[in-house]
Amino acid sequence: MNWTLTRDENFNFRAAHWADLHSLLYNGLPPNIFLWGHLYLSFCVSNDKSNVRLKAKILQTGEIIEIVGELLIAADGCLSSIRRNFLPELKLRYSGYCAWRGLLDFSDDGHLEAIMGLRRVYPDLGKCLYFCLGYGTHSVLYELLNNKINWICAMKVSSDMIKKMHEDAEKVWVPELARIMKETKEPFINVIYDCDPLEQIFWDNVVLVGDAAHPATPHGLRSTNMTILDAAVLGKCLEKWGVVLGFQQRTTRNRSTLGEFQSTRLPVTSKQVLHSRKMGRIKQGLVLPDRKAFDPKMATPEECHDLQQKNMPFFGQVPSIFQWTHASFDC
Ligand SMILES: Cc1cc2nc3c(=O)[nH]c(=O)nc-3n(C[C@H](O)[C@H](O)[C@H](O)COP(=O)(O)OP(=O)(O)OC[C@H]3O[C@@H](n4cnc5c(N)ncnc54)[C@H](O)[C@@H]3O)c2cc1C
Incomplete structure (x- = not known):
């Protein structure tokens, strides 16, 4: 027997196949920024914290190459090996x-x-x-x-x-x-x-984004959105602090950029990870500290309402950094 527990007529949501999303991103970016078949191996930050030196292996030839940049943005997924450098004890749950x-x-x-x-x-x-x-x-x-x-x-x-x-x-x-x-x-x-929310997601000029920064269970149907928003907010922070601090020392600029990125994203993603965890346990019929196991047959209207996806914290909220414009700093 089937029946409807809850229904949300105004759920603002788009679902996309990975391949479609990837091709959109790929076609929107300059092709020379992609290095296919490169396996990241290790990194080290320079003493003055102004750059990061990264080692990678070209899988086809076995050659090890070095890449130097100002920032290392770790988007290497929930098992992130870059994250392990800073949080070797962190365990996924x-x-x-x-x-x-x-x-x-x-x-x-x-x-x-x-x-x-x-x-x-x-x-x-x-x-x-x-x-x-x-x-x-x-x-x-x-x-x-x-x-x-x-x-x-x-x-x-x-x-x-x-x-x-x-x-x-x-x-x-x-x-x-x-x-x-x-x-x-x-x-x-x-x-x-998933894992308990991290307390920090950047160290000097290395920053975690996406699943590397906030592994989450899929129940909020939110993780891709969280990852894309990370990228968008980080881009905005780079744009903002690049303009504000101009050619000032890279280290100051990186600290301001990554500090704002962290303070914008961490409170949001932390709540979203914990909400997804809770939704997963409810839907899977597992107990939670503050409630009994969800039973579809006995569920109250309030419990059914709790199942709706729009209850995700910050659902539909646009980060304030997107209101920032160059004009704000003209004076
Ligand atoms: C069962 C399940 C269902 C899900 N359903 C949804 C859903 O419905 N909606 C949703 O929004 N999200 C969903 N997700 C989550 C979503 O897939 C992730 O949140 C999203 O892919 C995170 O993007 P990312 O770029 O941070 O990491 P990833 O997509 O994991 O990308 C990390 C990349 O880094 C690469 N990498 C790792 N280590 C190295 C290395 N040493 N060298 C080179 N490359 C490396 C990996 O190959 C990978 O390509 C689901 C996940 C699971 C497990």
Whole structure:
């Protein structure tokens, strides 16, 4: 039996396939800034803190090269090896479950029946995100541009995983959704973890951004947005302090830039990481210190309202740095 726990008609959200997002970014940037097939190895900051020297390996030839820059922006993901230099003891926190993920491309007619079945059960597909809650598990389902269905299904890991996942899916989800999972060629599994918010995200002229700065569980559907906003805010801070301090010492400029970046982003991302963690535990039916395990059958309207994605702290808020203009400093 299926029923709707909560519904948000005004959820302002866009979903995109990674490949589309990557090609947008790639095409928007000068091609010579990409160094494909380079593995970062190590870095060292100069004594006067004015530059960073980085070692990288060219994977095709094995050659080790050095790159010198003013800033090192670590966007090397949630397992960041750059972060490990500053926080060697930091441990990621296992959320208690894993997520199966899959992308079904239904451009050809081979999946017509499955898609029609799915649309019957989820009539708003293409216009919204569906969060489906079962007992001790949950799934997410949405349509992407160019005839693609993206699905995520959280569950504990078991031995013969794919088979078990299909069997579990048949028991828990409506047959139409279970079929989509079965017809997806190569579903893959992600272990879900996050970490407690960091107290600092820059040291001299090295700064962490994206998942390196704030590994989060995916329940806020926010991590990519957090990462893009990090990049946008850092860009604005660089622009602002470059103009304000002109050619003053690089170290002063870097400190001001990264200090403002940290004070703008850290309070926001810290709350968002903790909110995502809470949402994950609620949706997965796990207990929280201040509430009992969520039971879809017994849920009160208030509890159901808590499930809405728009409750994410700072949802829809634009960082104030975007109001900064050159004119503000003309006087
Ligand atoms: C199950 C799951 C579901 C998710 N769902 C969503 C969702 O619905 N919406 C959403 O917004 N986000 C989602 N996310 C999160 C999203 O994928 C990340 O937040 C986002 O990719 C972070 O971007 P990033 O650039 O910081 O890190 P990444 O995308 O991880 O990129 C880091 C890059 O650094 C490279 N790298 C690492 N080490 C080195 C090295 N030594 N040398 C060279 N390169 C290196 C890696 O190869 C990688 O390309 C989900 C994540 C998971 C696990």
